[in-house]
Amino acid sequence: MKIEQGVLLSRFTTIGTGGPAHAFARPESVDELQEALRHAREHELDVATVGLGSNLLVGDEGFDGLVVKLGGELAHAGTEGELLVAGGGAPNAVALHRARAAGLGGFEFACAIPGTAGGGVRMNAGAYGGDWAGILERALVVDAERAEWRTPSELGLSYRHSELHSGEVVARVEFRLTPRPADEIKAVVADLQAQRKAAQPTNKRTYGSVFKNPEHELSAGRMLEACGLKGHRIGGAQISPRHANFIENADGAKSADAVALMAEARRRASEQFGVELEHEVVFLGSLELPLLE
Numbered sequence: 001m002k003i004e005q006g007v008l009l010s011r012f013t014t015i016g017t018g019g020p021a022h023a024f025a026r027p028e029s030v031d032e033l034q035e036a037l038r039h040a041r042e043h044e045l046d047v048a049t050v051g052l053g054s055n056l057l058v059g060d061e062g063f064d065g066l067v068v069k070l071g072g073e074l075a076h077a078g079t080e081g082e083l084l085v086a087g088g089g090a091p092n093a094v095a096l097h098r099a100r101a102a103g104l105g106g107f108e109f110a111c112a113i114p115g116t117a118g119g120g121v122r123m124n125a126g127a128y129g130g131d132w133a134g135i136l137e138r139a140l141v142v143d144a145e146r147a148e149w150r151t152p153s154e155l156g157l158s159y160r161h162s163e164l165h166s167g168e169v170v171a172r173v174e175f176r177l178t179p180r181p182a183d184e185i186k187a188v189v190a191d192l193q194a195q196r197k198a199a200q201p202t203n204k205r206t207y208g209s210v211f212k213n214p215e216h217e218l219s220a221g222r223m224l225e226a227c228g229l230k231g232h233r234i235g236g237a238q239i240s241p242r243h244a245n246f247i248e249n250a251d252g253a254k255s256a257d258a259v260a261l262m263a264e265a266r267r268r269a270s271e272q273f274g275v276e277l278e279h280e281v282v283f284l285g286s287l288e289l290p291l292l293e
């Protein structure tokens with residue numbers, strides 16, 4: 001399988017920033033995936049998987065390892081009885097379309113999450129009261145040596161968290177759904193999408209929620225709004241004027257601009273609310289937030 005050099009990762013992130021990957025592979029089967037992972041082991045390269053890059057911030061200097069982007073049968077979705085069966089790289093929109101066509105409900109909440117089935121496992125993605133942990137039957141986790149099915153409890157899923165290690169790739173996912181008429185599914189999805197559009201910047205380049213919601217009466221977005229940060233800009237990145245827990249690529253942003261905004265937001269939330277915000281977005285490459293004083 002071809003291993004490409006220097007592929008620009010800004011092409012694969014929804015915010016549109018990020019430098020090159022040292023090595024890049026697009027495996028289309030579990031065998032090809034293991035071949036790529038063994039290549040990384042032989043060359044002592046760190047491994048990262050990119051789904052739709054919708055919760056990913058890649059350093060401007062790139063990633064000095066192997067990036068894996070699942071394709072072919074690892075990006076398809078279909079149904080088997082009441083199971084929705086998706087490749088780890090299958091976009092949620094495709095999986096939802098297949099579920100609806102088969103009259104299977106329970107995945108509607110994912111219409112708000114512009115990622116993949118595998119990225120959703122890694123993040124335990126969720127919205128509108130649903131999450132991966134609630135419907136996941138099992139996931140096929142692959143590394144250079146093994147391919148093993150894991151249940152939600154074996155994956156250690158909790159709020160926007162899993163216990164997957166770097167170098168472990170979710171190649172297949174099975175969700176247990178329930179029969180529901182297709183027109184009901186369509187109506188729920190339309191309603192959720194309208195709610196989303198009313199509250200969040202859906203037509204801008206962002207990476208979704210910047211910070212996890214803290215254990216506080218205010219959500220991260222409300223807290224940063226109270227700090228007066230809506231519309232605050234550094235370089236080409238700005239805190240969304242619509243929702244303060246989103247950072248938009250307003251004009252030629254660098255990842256460094258987004259990190260500087262995140263550092264400022266954390267500092268202000270700490271000063272004003274005594275809360276240490278934890279980032280939800282995953283960093284790839286040499287990105288770091290400064291420690292709070």
Ligand SMILES: Cc1cc2nc3c(=O)[nH]c(=O)nc-3n(C[C@H](O)[C@H](O)[C@H](O)COP(=O)(O)OP(=O)(O)OC[C@H]3O[C@@H](n4cnc5c(N)ncnc54)[C@H](O)[C@@H]3O)c2cc1C
Nearest residue numbers: 051052053054055088115116118119122125126127170208
């Ligand atoms: C406009 C917008 C709205 C959003 N709304 C929500 C929301 O409501 N709820 C929510 O939970 N999230 C939301 N997100 C964030 C994001 O869509 C989710 O976290 C999503 O699950 C990420 O999936 P992805 O495939 O894009 O993963 P990526 O962003 O590509 O990667 C995220 C992490 O998952 C890992 N990963 C990706 N694929 C795999 C795989 N196959 N195996 C192992 N690890 C993998 C990556 O290495 C990285 O660590 C939103 C994002 C945007 C841009």
